[in-house]
Amino acid sequence: MKKTLNCSAEHALYLKKVRRGKIIVQAARFGLLLAVLGIWELIAGLRIVDPFIISSPSRIAIMIADLARDGSLFYHIGTTLWETLVGFAIAVSLGTFIALALWWSETARKVLEPYIVVLNSLPKIALGPVIIVWFGTGSSAIVFMTVLVGIIVAIMNMLGGFLATDKNKILLLRSMGATKRQILFKLVIPSALPQFIGMLKICVGMAWIGSIMGEYIVSKAGLGYLIVYGGQVFKLDLVMAATAILCVLAAGMYALVALAEKILVKNDRS
Amino acid sequence: MNERNTARPILSFEGVSLTYHTNTGETLAAKDMSFCVYEGEFIAVIGPSGCGKTTVLSLAAGLLKPSAGKIRVRGEKKGAEVFGYMLQRDELFPWRTVEANIFLPLEIQKKNTPENRNRALSLAEKYGLGGFLKHYPDQLSGGMRQRAALIRTLAIQPEILLLDEPFSALDYQTRLSVCDDVYNIIRSEKKTALLVTHDISEAISVADRVLVLSARPACVVASHELEFGSTEPLKRRESPRFSSWFEILWKELNI
Numbered sequence: 001m002k003k004t005l006n007c008s009a010e011h012a013l014y015l016k017k018v019r020r021g022k023i024i025v026q027a028a029r030f031g032l033l034l035a036v037l038g039i040w041e042l043i044a045g046l047r048i049v050d051p052f053i054i055s056s057p058s059r060i061a062i063m064i065a066d067l068a069r070d071g072s073l074f075y076h077i078g079t080t081l082w083e084t085l086v087g088f089a090i091a092v093s094l095g096t097f098i099a100l101a102l103w104w105s106e107t108a109r110k111v112l113e114p115y116i117v118v119l120n121s122l123p124k125i126a127l128g129p130v131i132i133v134w135f136g137t138g139s140s141a142i143v144f145m146t147v148l149v150g151i152i153v154a155i156m157n158m159l160g161g162f163l164a165t166d167k168n169k170i171l172l173l174r175s176m177g178a179t180k181r182q183i184l185f186k187l188v189i190p191s192a193l194p195q196f197i198g199m200l201k202i203c204v205g206m207a208w209i210g211s212i213m214g215e216y217i218v219s220k221a222g223l224g225y226l227i228v229y230g231g232q233v234f235k236l237d238l239v240m241a242a243t244a245i246l247c248v249l250a251a252g253m254y255a256l257v258a259l260a261e262k263i264l265v266k267n268d269r270s
Numbered sequence: 271m272n273e274r275n276t277a278r279p280i281l282s283f284e285g286v287s288l289t290y291h292t293n294t295g296e297t298l299a300a301k302d303m304s305f306c307v308y309e310g311e312f313i314a315v316i317g318p319s320g321c322g323k324t325t326v327l328s329l330a331a332g333l334l335k336p337s338a339g340k341i342r343v344r345g346e347k348k349g350a351e352v353f354g355y356m357l358q359r360d361e362l363f364p365w366r367t368v369e370a371n372i373f374l375p376l377e378i379q380k381k382n383t384p385e386n387r388n389r390a391l392s393l394a395e396k397y398g399l400g401g402f403l404k405h406y407p408d409q410l411s412g413g414m415r416q417r418a419a420l421i422r423t424l425a426i427q428p429e430i431l432l433l434d435e436p437f438s439a440l441d442y443q444t445r446l447s448v449c450d451d452v453y454n455i456i457r458s459e460k461k462t463a464l465l466v467t468h469d470i471s472e473a474i475s476v477a478d479r480v481l482v483l484s485a486r487p488a489c490v491v492a493s494h495e496l497e498f499g500s501t502e503p504l505k506r507r508e509s510p511r512f513s514s515w516f517e518i519l520w521k522e523l524n525i
Contacts, residue, residue: 168357169363172357172361175355176350176355176375176378176426177349177351177378177379182378186374190365191365
């Protein structure tokens with residue numbers, strides 16, 4: 001930032017312009033949020049629409065504070081977060097591992113291809129009853145649902161990345177006498193790193209879909225449970241409060257992946 | 271060249287044929303191909319486009335097995351250790367530093383000893399990459415990258431270099447100077463080299479001998495000793511014999 005000291009006036013002006021542009025975007029983002037919340041509050045406060053139907057930012061804040069006071073807020077957040085993270089971790093690691101196996105064996109890839117395609121298009125929620133019967137009504141059912149939603153995407157993304165490895169670089173390694181194992185570890189895995197980060201980003205979203213969907217079908221706790229329960233008893237404040245918390249958590253998890261990307265890509269320059 | 275040992279071919283193709291099989295049929299890519307490469311020779315292989323010049327290198331390196339005929343390699347080393355393959359693009363791994371790229375073949379062939387690493391580093395030092403070892407490939411110019419690729423190829427001390435149009439991805443200016451560069455490095459390291467190219471003038475400017483391939487199925491139709499001695503590529507291009515060779519080879523390619 002301090003490098004502006006020894007540059008031409010024209011360049012300084014250019015930098016100033018760039019900085020101003022950034023500030024405008026930030027201000028507009030924040031302003032948009034405030035405007036939406038303000039208009040919402042106003043519509044509810046002036047009773048243009050019944051706040052019983054649309055809730056309002058202040059009522060949501062009070063609801064969150066209430067939930068926080070009796071401690072149930074953290075219990076529900078913890079439950080959903082745990083299910084999501086465990087499901088995410090299993091989907092990503094198992095998915096990557098299966099993708100590696102499919103890269104390794106062309107025959108396995110050909111045999112399994114139609115199954116993967118079908119599983120990918122199948123709406124996972126259709127398996128809800130089966131999951132309840134197999135896993136009961138505990139957290140394991142929800143984790144399984146989360147894995148189910150994420151793993152196919154993880155497999156397809158990573159397999160695509162592995163198969164897109166530069167053919168000439170493989171030829172180069174083969175000319176050096178490399179074994180398949182060496183090609184995998186020296187070339188295929190490192191060159192698929194950007195694909196891996198991209199897959200993580202997609203799977204964050206998938207994991208939240210999986211865990212909340214799982215909680216819709218079967219649950220005794222969690223943010224998805226609060227949303228369903230709030231809907232059933234017509235407490236829109238509760239529905240909105242849980243949704244708002246969900247937004248923050250999902251954004252936070254995405255930000256963590258983006259941070260991981262920055263660190264990994266900086267070290268590896270791929 | 272006088273020091274060349276003509277009695278002992280280091281690589282020989284004896285009646286080599288190769289058939290490619292695909293779902294739509296089979297293609298005869300090479301037919302009854304015979305030639306020898308002698309130690310210390312720089313050979314250029316030219317041919318009409320699509321005649322399977324690259325196939326010659328893949329066969330030599332053992333990446334493809336001939337359908338008929340024999341390929342003999344003479345030397346103390348075996349298999350992949352004999353050959354250093356250099357491709358059209360440098361194919362440096364972007365996530366590795368120049369140094370780590372140069373060590374790659376040592377890792378692959380499990381020869382990553384301090385002694386071998388030092389030898390590779392001194393080669394890099396000698397040919398002007400010393401200051402760039404900790405850089406990443408994307409920080410280097412096209413010419414420098416190709417030079418790094420050559421040092422990587424030389425790291426395992428191959429006996430024969432296989433060059434697959436190694437300059438074709440570079441712009442014309444860089445190409446001439448990198449060509450000079452590579453020529454000088456190969457000469458001073460006293461390596462045997464087999465270069466395939468579609469560029470007649472490039473072939474004349476570097477080679478001791480030029481092999482002309484026919485259209486598919488490829489076979490060797492002519493072999494010319496250029497007798498430029500150790501004249502450097504750029505100097506050769508100024509020689510009057512350059513254009514006469516060009517004319518001869520150009521005609522042979524267009525028969």
